[in-house]
Amino acid sequence: MIIKVFYVSLTLLILSSCGHEGRLNIFQLEDDRKLGAQLNAYIESDSSGIIILDSVKYAVAYSHLNRVKNHILNSGKLKHRNDFEWKARIIHNDSILNAFATPGGYIYVYTGLIKYLDTEDQFAGVLAHEIAHADQRHSTAMLTKVYGITFLMNIILGNDSRMVSDLTQNLLSLSFSRGAEEDADKHSVIYLCTENSPYSSDGAAGFFEKMIKEEKRGNIPEFLSTHPNPPNRIAAIYKKAKELNCKSNPIDPLLYTEFKNSIP
Numbered sequence: 001m002i003i004k005v006f007y008v009s010l011t012l013l014i015l016s017s018c019g020h021e022g023r024l025n026i027f028q029l030e031d032d033r034k035l036g037a038q039l040n041a042y043i044e045s046d047s048s049g050i051i052i053l054d055s056v057k058y059a060v061a062y063s064h065l066n067r068v069k070n071h072i073l074n075s076g077k078l079k080h081r082n083d084f085e086w087k088a089r090i091i092h093n094d095s096i097l098n099a100f101a102t103p104g105g106y107i108y109v110y111t112g113l114i115k116y117l118d119t120e121d122q123f124a125g126v127l128a129h130e131i132a133h134a135d136q137r138h139s140t141a142m143l144t145k146v147y148g149i150t151f152l153m154n155i156i157l158g159n160d161s162r163m164v165s166d167l168t169q170n171l172l173s174l175s176f177s178r179g180a181e182e183d184a185d186k187h188s189v190i191y192l193c194t195e196n197s198p199y200s201s202d203g204a205a206g207f208f209e210k211m212i213k214e215e216k217r218g219n220i221p222e223f224l225s226t227h228p229n230p231p232n233r234i235a236a237i238y239k240k241a242k243e244l245n246c247k248s249n250p251i252d253p254l255l256y257t258e259f260k261n262s263i264p
Helices: 002-016 029-043 059-073 111-116 120-135 138-147 149-156 161-171 178-192 203-216 222-226 230-244 254-261
Strands: 087-091 099-102 106-110
Touching: 029 087, 029 099, 029 106, 029 138, 029 149, 029 161, 059 087, 059 120, 059 254, 087 111, 099 120, 106 111, 106 120, 111 120, 111 254, 120 138, 120 178, 120 203, 120 254, 138 149, 138 161, 138 178, 149 161, 178 203, 178 230, 203 230
Parallel strands: 087 106
Antiparallel strands: 099 106
């Protein structure tokens, strides 16, 4: 009888934890925070093999990154603005044109992506997209689906540190569902559509257009392997921006040039 009650309770918990579009996420906000902190500690450790730019040595680069990040966070449109860490870090790797988010608001941007983009509008669009993955809790929903509840709970409870390493390595190549990607695209527009915004709210579309040109030349950027179906997504981003009638006051283009020049 106890076992039966347990399974009934578990079923009810799972059903009540399905977010919009049916995403399964049984974790609480505290679990997102703990998992993100553990992944971040590993990513910033020497054993990860990932090179994080020092925030003191590269203070100018981080001031630009945080300036864009804070504009998005302070848009008033985030669900979990005050719940998560919202820590952004720069990974030194010019060969990867990508960015990713982990649970709890940890955002990582590769130097390759920063150098690749043409404008701060594009960069803001990508950053807003990654922030949306964390804010809408796509990350833990996706990880639950791929790895299962037991695996992730063991990490959160600190039962096996080796799992953190395995999860981090796999996280870099995991892709979100089409629904999650479309949701992140939509929220990237929403986050950037503020009064007197310095950014065009459809900046993510400009980034994807640049990626498609690259693909047509025979190169398939890493970002497209983990963020599929760009043509339809581009149209959806422009449609959302038009729907919201977003206006912007263009930012000084030299600021992004300064950002690019401040990284090694």
